[in-house]
Amino acid sequence: MARNPPVISTEIRAKLDAARVARLATLEAGRGPHLVPICFVYDGSVFYSAIDRKPKRAPPAQLARLKNIEQTPQVALLIDEYDEDWTRLWYVLVRGGAELVSDPAERKRALEQLRTKYPQYESGMLTDDAPVVRITPVRVTSWGKI
């Protein structure tokens, strides 16, 4: 993908920085879309998410996610917040390519950013060898009160 990265407005950037959760849609061969909530960081150009060890055990869905990305890198990432006052609704839809980070330095940097954003990770839930997924935005659209 040698196209220019999409322009992210200051307002959208603020939403991406503040958001604590996103939903990641991947494509499972033969079974259609797959969907999980993820913790993430946005570094100004790409998104990172780690395969961590959330309560009890790694859910099988996390493995599904990696397998799906390997087969079909196209993903959608949704950042939104529900509000009973519907005049306040908004969402940011990021579509792009997902890839497992293979460079150790990039992975280390991403893990540090994730640990900084989420103090919850400090209990050892995010090991140094945790797989990290990089999502490179191709199209970013937004709607509503942003």
Next chain:
Amino acid sequence: MARNPPVISTEIRAKLDAARVARLATLEAGRGPHLVPICFVYDGSVFYSAIDRKPKRAPPAQLARLKNIEQTPQVALLIDEYDEDWTRLWYVLVRGGAELVSDPAERKRALEQLRTKYPQYESGMLTDDAPVVRITPVRVTSWGKI
């Protein structure tokens, strides 16, 4: 799809009834997954969501949603709630087939259920001719504190 509907436990049913928002992943031909937040009702066997007129204008994404479903009925629906206490995290992932409701009686019933669940619809945002999508679950999986 002449298979038996998946069994929904009492605990999962309670989560589905209480949830105010879900995220719907569809597949856009040639562009990978597409993702939007939706309001919905679950009637004990299927999910309904309407193409309403949320603040200002119908976002193009809603039209994309319908076009995608027509081409590829397989969808994923995620119901979850983020919490900073990660021991409380949970999600329900519904995978199934989506279809535009064509039967007027079924559509009327679904719109009534949506208006009952969401008082916000009473301001005329949900017209009697609003398109309604039915999502029939094929597989339901859950994770976390349910």
